[in-house]
Amino acid sequence: MGKSTKKQPPTTPANISHSQGDLTRFLDKKSKQANTSEESKMADAMRRSPSPAGSTASGYSTTSLPQDLRSLFANLPTKADLNAVAQTIQEAHKADIADLRKDLQAIGDAQAQLEVRLEKAETVCNTVFDRVNDHHRYLYLIKKQMEELDNRGRRNNLRIRGIPESVTQAELRTTVCAIFNTILGKAITEPLELDRDVAIFPDLAWLTLQQRRALKPLTTTLREKEIAYRWTFPFALIASKNNRQFSLKEPAELESFCKALDLPDIKLNDWTDLAYNGDLLDQLCTDYWIPAHQRASRGHRSHTATPRSNME
Template sequence: MDEFLATPHGLRNSGEAGASAPDSPGSSIAGSARDSCTPGTLSQISADLAAISASMMTRKDKGKMVTELSAIIREEIAAVRTDLTALEQRVDVLEVERLQTQQHRQASELATTRQGNILLDLRRQVEDLDNRGRRNNIRIRGLPESEDEVPQEILTGLFAQILGDAAPGDFGIERAHRALRAPRRDGLPRDMICALLSFPLKESIMRAARSQQHITYMEAQISLYQDLSTITLDARRALRPLTRALQERRIPYKWGFPFSLQARVGNVWHIIRWPNDVPRFLRSANLPTITVPNWILEQPPARATGPTEVAHNIHLEPGPPRHRGGPIGPEE
């Protein structure tokens, strides 16, 4: 292009064109282009074009770049596959460990359940043995308390009054003492507990006490109860709302040993031995929903200042509820 513009023929043609149309619009544009397109400017443009052409990638360069990118991608994919394989192995190990843990947990729950059942059976046996050891015991409530008292003499006079003409010459009191606790703050006397050598004599005294409406001795109202274990007393306290409902509906009930509550509805006896028997018992007796604490799992209620034990009462025939603190003990 430079050679063409530099030749006299090109200049001549340009001059001739300009001379042939001096007044045409194109002549001024051509003159301006001729003035701006100096040899230096054209050289710069050529150099720029050459640089752009040199910087452009060839097919060989593109193929090399694609090859390098492919190699990098293959390496990255191989690394990802390696990581996935390691993760898969770890997941397999975790799955095996989870299965083993689940099996151990199930075995532990089964063992815990078995041990709980064994402990409940042992508790029931201990409770029964404790109550059997108290079979000859009588708990007397209401006897005035003094420091110089002689329990055997007091109880001999009381039992003789209860039995009357059927009283033997010797009651065979093996031991007698006040309840093993500090004196009550309200000033009421502590219960007196005695153990008789003869079980039939003890039953005779209890039957005679039940047959009497009131027992007064030493100018005090006296009540006689069967001595019971603490476990049994806690269970009876827990079932007190239920026994009150039975009394209100005149449904006969009785206590059994080992511990149970038995109620007769129609000609069928329904029994409670464990806390989970309560819902079925309520449905069978047509009783409303009654909240009964779990006397095995829950903490037993705090005891009052004085004892609140109950007698081993047997209610076989319906009748009006007996007054609290009578000869056969407070109502449950």
């Protein structure tokens, strides 16, 4: 009598698996997310905590590394090896620096000897130049003496230019008398008598005439400055200014002569060539370098005192 109950049919595993299969897509997603979060947490923990000895950052042991990589690490140079290489390089550099120092010493000694020889050669050359210049002056003085003797022998001579070559030596006296009588306004055959003042210029030597011609630029300047001058014998030019006389006898005195008379610089190259056969020789000047022995006495660094290396 009671209520009749209707029995439910028993569930079969197939039905259970079917229902689980329907839920798997939801459950797997959650489980995957949980697994992913757990792995990320483990990775963060491993990054924060140091790796134990014998393991890598990924957690794998170094014993699992390949054999060739371990041998490569074992063959890396140590600190002792690097120190040995540095010591070898330092010793090689010391040897090279020692050789360079010897070469510099040899070059310095050779330069010092060369400077001493050059100084001696300079002294000898200057002495030779002085003697050559003196010889030029002596030759000029000799030429002046010969010029003076020539002028003395010509003082009583009268030079008549323009007589044709057709006049013979026998007819020369008659021809000269005729010329002088014509100048004096007398008959040609009348005896020659100089009864009035006649300006007769002396017959000068060839060197005297050439020197006066070479000094023409100077005499022209003197006339422009209204400075009186005159020629003397032996050859010289004497100028007067402010009651003082200044003489010019050779080209070497030209500069001082012009300064004394307040004249501009005048170059008389023709006179220099005529008197000295060219310009006088100038002495050698080597003031731009200091000999080795003078450098040592003045406190300069000598060749032997080469800079020392810090590697010693």
